[in-house]
Amino acid sequence: MSLDTDTRNQLIETVRRFVRERLVPIEAQVAETDEVPREIVDEMAALGLFGLSISQDYGGLGLSMEEEALVCFQLGQTSPAFRSVIGTNVGIGSQGIVMFGNDEQKAEWLPKLASGEAVASFCLTEPEAGSDAASLRATAVPDGNEYVVNGTKRYITNANRANVFTLMARSDPETPGAKGISAFVVPADLPGITIGKPEAKMGQQGAHICDVVFDDCRIPRACLLGEEGEGFKVAMQVLDRGRIHIAAVCAGVAERLIRECVAYARERKQFGQAIGEFQLVQAMLADSQTEAYAARTMILDAARLRDAGALHSMEASCCKLFASEAVGRIADRAVQIFGGAGYVADYGIERFYRDVRIFRLYEGTSQIQQVVIARNLLRNLEV
Ligand code: CAA
Numbered sequence: 001m002s003l004d005t006d007t008r009n010q011l012i013e014t015v016r017r018f019v020r021e022r023l024v025p026i027e028a029q030v031a032e033t034d035e036v037p038r039e040i041v042d043e044m045a046a047l048g049l050f051g052l053s054i055s056q057d058y059g060g061l062g063l064s065m066e067e068e069a070l071v072c073f074q075l076g077q078t079s080p081a082f083r084s085v086i087g088t089n090v091g092i093g094s095q096g097i098v099m100f101g102n103d104e105q106k107a108e109w110l111p112k113l114a115s116g117e118a119v120a121s122f123c124l125t126e127p128e129a130g131s132d133a134a135s136l137r138a139t140a141v142p143d144g145n146e147y148v149v150n151g152t153k154r155y156i157t158n159a160n161r162a163n164v165f166t167l168m169a170r171s172d173p174e175t176p177g178a179k180g181i182s183a184f185v186v187p188a189d190l191p192g193i194t195i196g197k198p199e200a201k202m203g204q205q206g207a208h209i210c211d212v213v214f215d216d217c218r219i220p221r222a223c224l225l226g227e228e229g230e231g232f233k234v235a236m237q238v239l240d241r242g243r244i245h246i247a248a249v250c251a252g253v254a255e256r257l258i259r260e261c262v263a264y265a266r267e268r269k270q271f272g273q274a275i276g277e278f279q280l281v282q283a284m285l286a287d288s289q290t291e292a293y294a295a296r297t298m299i300l301d302a303a304r305l306r307d308a309g310a311l312h313s314m315e316a317s318c319c320k321l322f323a324s325e326a327v328g329r330i331a332d333r334a335v336q337i338f339g340g341a342g343y344v345a346d347y348g349i350e351r352f353y354r355d356v357r358i359f360r361l362y363e364g365t366s367q368i369q370q371v372v373i374a375r376n377l378l379r380n381l382e383v
Pocket of ligand 1: 092122124125130131132133134154155156157178232233236237239240313361362363364365368371372
């Protein structure tokens with residue numbers, strides 16, 4: 001569903017102002033305390049940010065992918081840790097239920113996820129299964145009217161706040177690879193689930209990732225998401241969508257960094273003039289702007305493809321690959337333009353440099369995006 005133009009513009013303007021007035025001023029505090037304040041989380045909920053992608057029937061805003069990308073361009077213009085608070089409810093935590101849930105599963109979880117009353121996390125990655133997701137070892141063995149789940153999930157975003165997990169586990173332990181995997185919607189308070197302590201990370205303090213350990217956790221059969229044995233496809237389709245969302249956040253961070261660089265290049269004087277007068281600095285600004293513009297444009301194109309129901313795995317991976325690599329280069333140039341000021345903590349540029357590094361890793365590394373793109377070409381391109 002799509003908003004009318006006025007409502008869309010109002011929403012984007014509201015998010016833009018929220019980011020500038022409420023989030024930017026506390027970026028350093030959040031990085032220092034490793035915590036997004038509760039009142040900010042509540043304000044995000046009141047703005048409807050937890051429910052961007054959930055249909056209005058379940059209390060969400062029901063945005064199209066294109067509209068979600070436009071919101072992410074704004075949300076990206078501050079520390080990405082803020083986006084992470086709502087990220088799993090909007091993306092990988094909820095979308096399995098949105099796309100594959102039955103009516104009961106949707107009615108039980110989507111209203112709470114849309115309002116922010118509940119938090120969802122996505123349990124795919126394991127200690128021995130990262131890029132090679134189909135090699136996951138967690139098991140969900142059928143036993144009467146239940147499945148018995150065992151295994152460890154790793155680096156699970158928002159696991160310490162989660163009320164529900166989208167879990168990928170092997171329901172047929174005899175069948176290796178993708179085909180033995182099923183997806184489940186698992187309430188986080190069931191006996192046999194333990195959450196590890198948040199990992200100390202390079203960046204994005206305030207966003208938490210933890211282990212989730214399942215130890216003889218019995219889940220009802222009704223937790224099965226989609227068909228038995230189809231869990232790998234559930235995960236891949238959730239990630240296809242998530243990769244456009246993450247790319248849009250990268251484009252937002254890129255735009256913020258360019259604004260910071262332009263302001264600094266206008267004001268900072270060396271050799272008797274603003275450093276923005278020097279063509280070597282101009283070249284860095286121009287390269288960053290060109291990449292940010294390219295990212296924004298391709299993301300909107302891929303989002304429209306998705307909204308039109310067209311196959312978009314390859315385009316989603318192109319966006320994630322390009323935007324995450326581009327924002328890495330843009331953050332590096334920002335440090336260069338700021339010089340010593342870019343390297344010390346006061347200006348926050350080094351924090352963005354660390355924050356953006358994860359974008360090339362999670363929801364599929366750059367190398368995995370290359371694999372997806374090249375395989376799609378080799379399989380499908382008419383020559
Ligand atoms: N949509 C639908 N089905 C898909 C699909 C897609 N996008 N991609 C693959 N499939 C299907 C295939 O068609 C195939 O089905 P059939 O056998 O019926 O034809 C099946 O899934 C297996 O596909 P592949 O043979 O391509 O599988 P593979 O083992 O070679 O792996 C991969 C493919 C692209 C490398 C995949 O493993 C992958 O994306 N890896 C990266 C995982 C990833 O992104 N992890 C991030 C976790 S989430 C996170 O980071 C955040 C957090 O909070 C932890």
